[in-house]
Amino acid sequence: MSDGSLGLTEAVAMALGGMIGGGIYAVLGIVTQITGAATWGAFLLAGVVASCAAYSYVRLNELVTDGGSDGGGSVTFVQSFTGNSTLAGMIGWTLLVGYLGSMAMYAFAFAEFSIALPGVPSRLAGLPLRPIISVLVVAGFVGLNLLGARATGSAENVLTSVKVLVLLAFGVCGLAYALFVSSDPVDLGVSQFTSLHPIMAAAVSFVAFQGWQLLFYDQESMANPLAELRKAIAIAIPVAVSIYVIVGVVTYNLAPQAVQRNPHTALVDAASTIGGVAGLASVGAIIISLSALFSTGSAINATLxxxxxxxxxxxSDDLLPDRAGDSSASGVPTRTLLLLGGITAAFTAYGSLSAITSFASLSFIVVFGAMSALAVTRRDADRIAAVWPVIGTIGAGLFFVLMLYHLYTAERETFYAVVLIAIAMVTVEGLYFERDRIEREIPYLEPDTE
Known part of the structure; x- marks a missing residue:
């Protein structure tokens, strides 16, 4: 039963906050290293594929609701339209891994921008401070969630407004600086579009567009979920794409050396350049750094x-082992939160930002592509026009192949790590979901007591 606590404004804020919340701060540097000045094009391509996947989600959700369900997300869609619990569980596990990678990515970026603040050292007692900060921020938000803390819809409006306004101000002021103050022409990286680099970069950036699908888990809080979901996503994704495009152009053109030297925090250097016009270089850098901390921190909390x-x-659906938590508990089970937090902390402490981002993006590419393909199979339904799910399916497939190609050619160790993790995950999933069949087919052996 819907309680109506989320209206269209709150739904837009949640979807936009999920994307703007930390993605731009975490993936911008990696995307720029791959495709340079064409970064804006990579974000645009990723946004198009994400929009097609979102169309598929919305239409599948409407069909599921017509069938008597309360709606849902990827797992519900697979269960409803294929009846295959094993496949639904594997999609669910993949999506959960994507969430873990996203939180690890946000925690990594949080620490990078913390160190970028004036007076904060990069090492403490001879130890690198980045992993320590990342683990501590994850632990902090796990503790906060254990206390039952959650932003209300009204609070999310304020939080998202602040994040969006800071980035919009950065983008508008940056464009003005590039066009009217800088003597160098604005480089849009047009020559890059003759190569595959923008598409590879789009695949890497895909994780920055996953926040909208979190709305599908809050439908019980919407007065009119079908209409509000459709409108909120139609507003949120284009706004996020526009902000990413502007920020990508500004950062590359105002901080080209920082993009090469320290891409993870190149936004700080660009903000410093803008602020320098008014003699406020340090102020601009601090505002962006604090905004990054605020955004990545809230993204960890919301995603967790x-x-x-x-x-x-x-x-509850027996798609995870009982040891992962008590589904009858009020709120999120304590054991589940601790497990999610522990895995996230391990990811963010020992992984590189590029590896974490790539792993999370691959997870969402697989799930979003699968949902687009599922929508293609339901194209005879009145609500589904085949062209958008087809674009989403082909786009996700191309992203997946090019992402693996990029990792194999540029980050061989990350490629092998991703492959090994994928093999291990699929093996564990197969053993778990097919455990009943395995028990039936393997004869029980009586112990030899003689």
Whole structure:
């Protein structure tokens, strides 16, 4: 039963906050290293494929609701339209891994921007401070969620407004500086579009566009979920793409050396350049750094909350082992939160930002592509026009292949790590979901007591 606590404004804020929340701060440097001045084009391509996947989600959700369900996300769609619990569980596990990678990515970026603040050292007692900060911020938000903390819809409006306004101000002021103050022409990287680099970069950036699908887990809080979901996503994704495009152009053109030297925090150097016009270089840098901390921190909190409830739903459907938490608990089970937090902390402490981002992006590419393909199979339904799911399916497939190609040619160790993790995950999933069949087919052996 819908309680109506989320209206269209709150839904837009949640979807936009999920994308703007930390993605731009975490992936911008990696995308820029791959495709240079064509970064804006990579974000645009990723946004198009994400929009087609979102169309598929919305239409599948409407069909599921017509069938008597309360709606849902990827797992519900697979269960409803294929009846295959094993496949639904594997999609769910993949999506959960994507959430873990996203949180690890946000925690990594949080620490990078913390170190970029004036007076904060990069090492403490001879130890690198980045992993320590990343683990501590994850632990902090796990503790906060254990206390039952959650932003209300009204609070999310304020939080998202602040994040969006800071980035918009950065983008508008940066464009003005590039056009009217800088003597160098604005470089849009047009020559890059004759290569595959923008598409590879789009694949890497895909994780920055996953936040909208978290709305599908909050439908019970919407007065009119079908209409509000459709409108909120139609507004949120184009706005996020526009902001990413502007920020990508500004950062590359105002901080080209920082993009090469320290891409993870190149935004700080660009903000410093803009502020320098008014003699406020340090102020501009501090504002962007604090905005990054605010955004990545809130993204960790929101994703952890949603991932916790997503995992609880999987526990209720017997798609996760009982040891992962108690599905009958009020709110998110404590054991589930601790497990999610522990894995995230391990990812962010020992992984590189590029590896974490790539792994998370691959997870969402697989799931979003699968949902687009599922929508293609339902194209005879009145609500589904085949062209958009087809674009989403082909786009996700191309992203997946090019992402693996990029990792194999440029980051061989990351490629092998991703392949090994994928093999291990599929093996564990197969053993878990087919455990009943395995028990039936393997004869029980009586112990030899003689």
């Amino acid at each position: 909350f949603s991932a916790g409830y997503f995992a609880k739903g999987m526990l």
